Amino acid sequence: MKTATWILVFTVLLGWTMNASAGTLDEVKSRGYLTVGVNGQVFGFSMPDDKGVWKGLDVDTARAIAAAVFGDASKIKFVPLTAVQRLPALQSKEVDVLCRNTTQTLLRETTNGLNFVHVNFYDGQGFMVPKKLGVKSAKELSGATVCVLPGTTTELNAADFFRKNNLQWKPVVIEQNAELNKAFFSGRCDCLTSDVSQLAGHRAVAPNPQDYIILPEVISKEPLAPVVRHGDDQWFDIVNWTVMALIQAEEFGITSQNVDEMLKSPDPEIQRFLGVTPGLGAALGLDDKWAYNIVKQVGNYGEIFERNVGPKTPLAMERGLNALWNKGGLMYAAPFR
C-alpha cells in the first residue's frame, strides 16, 4: 500500500516535469538570463581567468547565444559541470544549453534524449612523444607506457587503437590534467594521449617544448558541439543557427570591428544576415538584429578561435579541420535565407 502511494507520488511529479514544458525561449526570456553548462577546467574552451571572468571558445559560443536572444552577451550564467553531471543537468533543466566540449555520438542523441547542434570545434585524439624516442608514427608505439586520463572516451579509444593494430601497451592512468602533464614530462611514460587540442596545450608548458612532437595519427573523431534537449525545436534552431551565424560571419568577412560598416554593404546576402533586410530573426523568434548583435559583441568564429586557442595563445593551434570549408576545413554554414 505504502509503496503504491510512493509510486503514485513519483509518477505525478515526473508527469508534472514532463508536461510543464513551456518553450525554452520563453523561459529564458522571462528569467532574464541564459544558463549554460560549461566545463570550467579546460584552458582555451571554458575556464575562469585570475579575476574569475569566464574565457574560452565554448564560453564565447554561449555568449553568442545570449547575444542572439537578449541582444546582450552578458545576460548569462555559467554553471560548471563535471563529466557525470553534464547530461542530467541538461535533462533536469538546470541549464538551457550545454557548451562543454561534448562529443556528438549516436547514443547520446538517442538514449539520452539530446540534440547536438552544429559542431563548434572538430577535435580528435592524438599522441605526443619525446623526440629522442625516435618514433615517427603511432604504429611504432608497441610496448609503450601511455599516460591517459581516466573515465573519458580517450582511454577507450586508445585501447581500441592498440588492439586494432595488435600492439602491446601499458596505460598509466592519472586523474588530473596537471598531474598527467607532470608525469609525462618527468619521463614516467613514453607517450601522452589526449585530444589534439589538449596535447598542444600540454606541449606549450613543457620545460623544453621543442623536444616533443605530436604524432600525425588522429585516432578518433571528436566533433564537439553545443547540446540542447529533445523536444523543443525552436530552441534547437536558435542555438544551431547561432553557431552557424558565427561561421557565416567569418565567411562574409564581417568582424566585430567592421560590422557597423557592413550594415551599409550593398550585398543582399549580408543585408539579410545583419537584419538590414528584415525576416530572418523574426523567423527564429528573435530580434532581426540577432546576427548583428552576435558579431558586434562576440565576434565571428575566426576571431573566437584566434582569441582562445589560436597561434598567439599558449595552445598555439592551427585552424586545421576548423578552417572554413573554402579554406580546407569543415566549417560550413547553411545558407541564410
Place this chain on the structure above:
Amino acid sequence: MNRPTNIQDSPVSNSAEILKPPVTAVGPIGWLRKNLFNNALNSLLTLLTLAFLWKTVPPLLRWAFADALWTTPSALCRQNDGACWSVISRNIRFILFGFYPYDQQWRPTAAVILLLGLIFFSRDRKYWTKGLAYAWIAGLTVMGTLMAGGVFGLTGVESSLWGGLPLTLLLAVFGLTAAYPLGVLLALGRQSRMPAVKVLCIVYIELIRGVPLISLLFMASIIFPLFLPAGITINKILRAQAAIILFTAAYIAEVVRGGLQAIPRGQYEAAESLGLNYYLTMRLVVLPQALKIVIPPTVSILISAFKDTSLVVIIALYDVLKTTQTVLSNPEWMGFSREAYLFLALLYFTGCFSMSHYSRRLERQLSTEH
C-alpha cells in the same frame, strides 16, 4: 670526567658533603643519554634519523624559502629551481574568492574576518552568555547581507557565484553547527521509548551511515533535481550543504549515543526521584555529562566533516580546493601543483589543528575529576 666537588650549604645538614648528580645523568646531556642513546639500537636509530633530517631538511628549506620566487611571472619560475609561490600570490584572489565579482571582493573578505572574529570570541567560556548568542545572530545576518547584497546600495551577488574560502567556511560552519544539535536529537530519538520515533531514527542513521558522502552529494546534485517540477531549481550550494548536514548528523548521533549509554542508570533514577520530567532530566542531568564524555570522538567527526567539505569538488562547486585546481589547469601555471597543494594543506591544517587544540582545552575546563 669532572665531578663537581664544591660543598653546598644545606638547611638540613651542612656537615655532609652533597654531591650534584653527574652532568651525564641530568640536564640536556642526561636527557639525551636516557632517551636517545640508552642502548645500541636506539643510538643507531637516533643517528640514522639525524642523518635523514640532515639530508632532507636543509634542501627543503632552500627550496621553500631561499631559492623560492614569491611574485614573479610563471616564465621566470620555470627557469628557477626553488619553489614558485607566485602560483598562489598571483592567483590569490581567484583561489580565495572564486567567481565573486572582482571589484566587490572586499565583501567576502569582511564576512570571513567577521566570522573568524566571532569564532575567536566564542572560544572563551566566560563569553558564553546570551550576549554572544545575539552577537552570532547579528554577525550571521551581517555576513549574509555582505555576501548576497541587494540592499543598502550593495549590488546583488547570486550564491552561485560564491566560491573559494567563504564557501568552504560556510559549508563547514553551517554544516557543523546544524549537524550537532540534529545529531543529539537523533541519539535521543534512538534511545526513545516511543517505537515510531525510535524506528525512524534507527532507519535514518543506518541508511545515511550505509552510504558514502560522495553518493549523497551525487544524489543531491544529480538525482534530486530530476524529481523537482520544471522551473523549480534548488540552489546547488544549499543541496550540498543539506547533504553534508544529514551525513554528519548521523555520525554525531552514534557518538552521542555512546555517551548516553555511559551514564549510569542511577543518574536517570536520581533525576526522576527529584521529580524532573524527561526534558529537564536530559537538559540538566544526562546530556551535560554525556556530551562531556564524548568530546574527543565528536571533535574527530567535526574535523573529518570539515575536511569532507572539499568533496563538493566532485559536484563542481568551487570551494577553495576546486579554485586551486582550476588555477593549476591553466597552462601558465600547470606543473606548480606542489606549491599549490602545500598552501592548501597549510590552510586545512590551521583549521583542523585549532579545532583539536580547542577541544583539549574545553575538556580540561569541563573536567570535574578530583
